[in-house]
Amino acid sequence: VLMRSIAWAAMAGVLWLIVLVSMQTGTLRTSVPENDPVITNWTQSPWSASRVVFAWWLAICTGCYLFLWAMKAQMDVLSGSAPLLLGINGGTLSYSGSSSLDLTSNRVLTIGSSGGTIEAVSSLGVLTISGGISSSSTGDLTKTGAGTVVISGSNSWNSGANAVIVSDGTLRAGFGSGGINALTVASSGVMSFQNNIAEALTLASGALQVAGGARLGFELDAAGTSDKIISSVAAVVSGTITLDFFNLAGFGSGSYNLISAASGLNLAIFALGNAPAGFNYTLNTSDTLISLD
Numbered sequence: 001v002l003m004r005s006i007a008w009a010a011m012a013g014v015l016w017l018i019v020l021v022s023m024q025t026g027t028l029r030t031s032v033p034e035n036d037p038v039i040t041n042w043t044q045s046p047w048s049a050s051r052v053v054f055a056w057w058l059a060i061c062t063g064c065y066l067f068l069w070a071m072k073a074q075m076d077v078l079s080g081s082a083p084l085l086l087g088i089n090g091g092t093l094s095y096s097g098s099s100s101l102d103l104t105s106n107r108v109l110t111i112g113s114s115g116g117t118i119e120a121v122s123s124l125g126v127l128t129i130s131g132g133i134s135s136s137s138t139g140d141l142t143k144t145g146a147g148t149v150v151i152s153g154s155n156s157w158n159s160g161a162n163a164v165i166v167s168d169g170t171l172r173a174g175f176g177s178g179g180i181n182a183l184t185v186a187s188s189g190v191m192s193f194q195n196n197i198a199e200a201l202t203l204a205s206g207a208l209q210v211a212g213g214a215r216l217g218f219e220l221d222a223a224g225t226s227d228k229i230i231s232s233v234a235a236v237v238s239g240t241i242t243l244d245f246f247n248l249a250g251f252g253s254g255s256y257n258l259i260s261a262a263s264g265l266n267l268a269i270f271a272l273g274n275a276p277a278g279f280n281y282t283l284n285t286s287d288t289l290i291s292l293d
Contacts, residue, residue, distance in 0.1 A: 001108075002052065006167070007159050008067075009065075009067070010063070010067060010069075011063040011066060011067050014059050014063040014120075015059055015063065016064065018055050018056075018058070021049045021055075021131040022052075022055070022249075023108065026045060027046060027051070027055075028047060028051045028052050028055055028238065029045040029046065029047055029048055029051070030046050030047070030048045031212065031248055033198045043142050043179065045238060048092075048094070049091065050088075050091040050092040050093070050094065051067035051094070053091065056163065057100065060222065065229040070096030081182045085133075086103065086107045086108065086109050086110065086129075086152045087109070087110040087111070087112065087116075087118070088109070088110075088111055088112065088115075088116025088118075088139075088268065089111070089112025089113065089114045089115075089116065090112065090115060091117070092116075092117040092118070092119050092256040093109075093116065093117070093118045093119070094118075094119040094145075095118075095119065095120050095121065095125055095127040095145075095147070095149075096121040096125070097122065097125050097127075098122040098124040098125050099124070099125065099126075100125075100126040100127075101125075101126070101127050101128065101135055101286040102128040102130055103127070103128065103129050103130065103131065104131070105131045105152070105179065106131060107129065107130075107131045108131035108132060108133070108134045109129050109131065109132070109133050109137070109151070110133075110134040110136060110137050111133065111134075111137035111138065111139040111140075111141055111157070111162075112137075112139050113138040113139050114137060114139055115139035115141070115142065115162075116139055116140075116141060116142070117142040117143075117144055118141070118142070118143055118144070118149050119140075119143075119145040120143075120145040120146070120147025120148055120149050120169055121145045121146070121147060122145075122146065122147050123147055123169070124147065125145075125147035125148065125150025125208040126147065126148045126149075126150065127147065127148070127149050127150070128149075128150040128151075128152065129149070129150070129151045129152065130152045131152070131278055131288040132151055132152050132153040132154075132155050133151060133155040133157055134157065135156060135157050137158060137162075138157070138158050138162070139158075139162060140162045140163045140164070140165065141162070141163075141164045141165070141180075141227040142164075142165045142166075142167060143165070143166045143167060143170075143171040143189070144167045144168050144169070144275065145168055145169050145170070146169045147169050147170070147174060147189075148169060148171075148203075149169070149170070149171050149172070149173075149256060150172045150173070151171070151172070151173035152173075152195065153174070153195060154174045154175070154176040154177045154179070154195060154197055155173060155174065155175050155176065155179050156175060156178065156179030156180075156198060157179065160178040160179055160180055160181055160204060161181050162180055162181060163180060163181060163182035163183070163184065163206060164180050164182070164183050164184070164191075165183075165184045165185075165186075166184070166185045166186060166189035166190065166191050166214075167168040167186045167188075167189060168189055169188070169189065169190065170184065170189075170190040170191075170192060170244065171189070171190070171191055171192070172192045172193075172194050172195075172198050173192075173193070173195065174193050174194075174195030174197055174201075174218075174227075175193075175199070175201050176199055177199060177200055177201065177202055177271060178201070178202050178204060179201070180201070180203070180206075181203055181204055181205060181206040182203055182207055182208075182209075183201075183203060183206075183208050183209070183210075183229070184209040184210075185209070185210045185211065185214040185215075186211050186214065187212055187213035187214055187239070188213060188214075189211075189214050189215075190215040190217065191214070191215075191216050191217065192216070192217030192244065192246075193216075193217060193218055193219060193227040193247035194213075194217060194219060194246055195219075196219070196248065197219070198219055198220070198221040198225050198226050198248060199226055199227055199228075200227075200228040200230060201227070201228065201229050201230065202230045202231075202232075203229070203230065203232070203233075204211070204232065205232065206233070207231060207233050207234065207236055208229055208231045208235045208236070208237070208259070208261060209235075209236040209237070210235075210236075210237045210238075210241050210268070211237075211238060211239060212238045212239010212240050212241065213239060213240070213241075213293040214241055214242075215241070215242040215243070215244055215273060216229075216241065216242075216243050216244070216259075217243075217244040217245070217246060218243065218244070218245055218246070218256075218258055219245075219246045219247070219248050220245050220246070220247055220248065220251045220256055220276075220292075221249070221250045221251060222250035222251070222252065223252060223253065223254020223255065223256070224254055224255060224256065224257075225250070225256075225271075225290075226257075226258065227258075228257060228258060228259070228260070229258070229259045229260070230259075230260050230261075230279070231259075231260065231261040231262065232261075232262060233261070233262050234261060234262050234264040235259070235261035235262075235263070235264040235265050235267075236264060237264060237265060237267055237268035238267060238268050239268060239269070240268070240269045240270075240271055241268050241269070241270050241271070242271050242272075242273040243270055243271070243272060243273055243283065243290075243292075244273040244275070245273075245275040245276065245281075245292070246274075246276075247276040251276060253279065254293075255291060255292070255293050256291060256292045256293075257289060257290075257291045258290045258291060258292055259289070259290040260288060260289050260290075261288060262288065263287050263288060264287065265285065265286065265288060265289065265290055266286060266287045269285075270283050270285055270290055273282075281293070
């Protein structure tokens with residue numbers, strides 16, 4: 001009877017804590033930009049559906065754990081992998097910190113069929129998902145916020161049928177040779193393929209869409225070997241697009257094909273951005289190919 005009372009008290013305590021946090025702080029509300037003329041303080045900000053759902057499941061999981069611990073009088077009542085599940089289905093995983101946070105390699109992200117958004121709010125914030133994206137994912141991935149999201153490894157899911165959209169900030173990730181079907185980078189977005197592997201990404205039937213002001217990052221290995229984007233349809237590009245380059249161990253002088261498409265590449269200006277020092281670079285642009293010498 002005593003242990004049962006302790007168990008119920010523990011569950012009630014967790015629920016009360018969640019309610020208290022939601023009423024006294026803006027933790028479960030949508031982030032509001034500084035000096036917003038309409039929403040002047042956190043009490044006026046709308047509730048964040050993703051944060052409320054996260055808090056709800058946190059309360060359930062923590063409460064159940066405490067309940068089982070109190071009833072069984074032992075700590076190993078849950079599988080070690082239970083707290084490491086990470087999934088998005090139509091919601092947003094948001095990081096508002098201004099430093100670096102690594103979710104560790106045990107946490108693999110699963111994206112549901114309704115898609116998922118990863119937000120890094122602060123331009124100084126770096127959210128790393130070392131576990132990568134689960135191959136069982138079925139939705140599109142969208143990156144928002146001024147900060148950086150790093151997804152480790154070479155990521156491929158749903159037989160490469162989904163799209164990646166970088167609406168703002170930096171996404172640093174690799175998608176293998178056919179991990180995604182389409183790539184869109186907005187004017188304030190940066191798509192950097194840094195994952196320490198030179199990969200030729202083929203967009204089987206989707207388009208490469210890059211707006212003026214965006215940046216693309218490629219890793220360069222031995223001559224002729226680099227990150228590449230290959231599209232079988234016309235590219236949709238405009239304005240000035242900056243290309244950044246990062247050297248791998250085998251990097252040296254040579255020619256590198258970077259972007260190929262059925263047509264449309266000459267509708268934008270491709271400019272040289274950051275690149276390894278000590279070399280001269282020339283970007284070559286045609287309707288179907290962007291290359292580097």
